[in-house]
Amino acid sequence: MTRVVSIEPFERGELLRALRGGVPAYAQARLALQPADPDALIPAQRYVLMPGVERILALRAALLAFGVDIFALDGGVWVETENGRLPVIPPIVEDRLIADGIHRVYAARSVGVPITVVTVRGASQPYYAYPLADGWAGVRELDRLPERFAKKTYREDRDALYRDYNAVFPGVQATRGR
Numbered sequence: 001m002t003r004v005v006s007i008e009p010f011e012r013g014e015l016l017r018a019l020r021g022g023v024p025a026y027a028q029a030r031l032a033l034q035p036a037d038p039d040a041l042i043p044a045q046r047y048v049l050m051p052g053v054e055r056i057l058a059l060r061a062a063l064l065a066f067g068v069d070i071f072a073l074d075g076g077v078w079v080e081t082e083n084g085r086l087p088v089i090p091p092i093v094e095d096r097l098i099a100d101g102i103h104r105v106y107a108a109r110s111v112g113v114p115i116t117v118v119t120v121r122g123a124s125q126p127y128y129a130y131p132l133a134d135g136w137a138g139v140r141e142l143d144r145l146p147e148r149f150a151k152k153t154y155r156e157d158r159d160a161l162y163r164d165y166n167a168v169f170p171g172v173q174a175t176r177g178r
Contacts, residue, residue, distance in 0.1 A: 004063065007078065008078040010076050025125045027124065029121060031121075033073075033075075033090060036117045038109035041117070043132050044097055044102075046132065047145065048139060049142055049145065052103045056104055059079070072114075076088060094123055128162045129155065130152070
């Protein structure tokens with residue numbers, strides 16, 4: 001884990017305004033911040049990378065020393081490390097489908113605690129992938145992503161429906177091929 005140098009929290013209003021203004025599908029949607037039971041949320045992604053889950057748990061431990069629990073955020077936090085600045089925000093859930101943050105939800109689930117999420121109701125477009133029919137039972141724990149692994153079941157027009165959260169909070173999503 002990289003050492004945390006400083007943190008800069010930001011409030012829920014700033015988080016929700018940024019998402020509404022930066023994600024076109026959310027412009028007219030109802031956004032809220034609320035606690036959720038991780039088991040009640042529905043994944044679309046077929047895997048979690050365990051080194052990523054471990055990094056989230058280590059980051060949580062480091063930020064608890066600053067009085068910030070990343071599983072109970074009331075907004076977000078910019079974290080300054082020796083390697084740069086990164087945003088930490090709650091997972092984003094459209095209805096009950098995890099649109100962003102499966103590793104954060106999985107980490108909270110692994111320690112048996114609720115997690116605060118951004119709930120989105122009434123997005124103008126459907127999410128770009130379908131929910132897993134078998135929910136969490138369909139999620140595999142992997143150490144690395146194999147080549148040609150089917151990450152999600154995508155909608156036909158997935159590129160047009162994709163949500164680019166990095167455009168709103170640079171560094172919040174891992175950059176992977178679409």
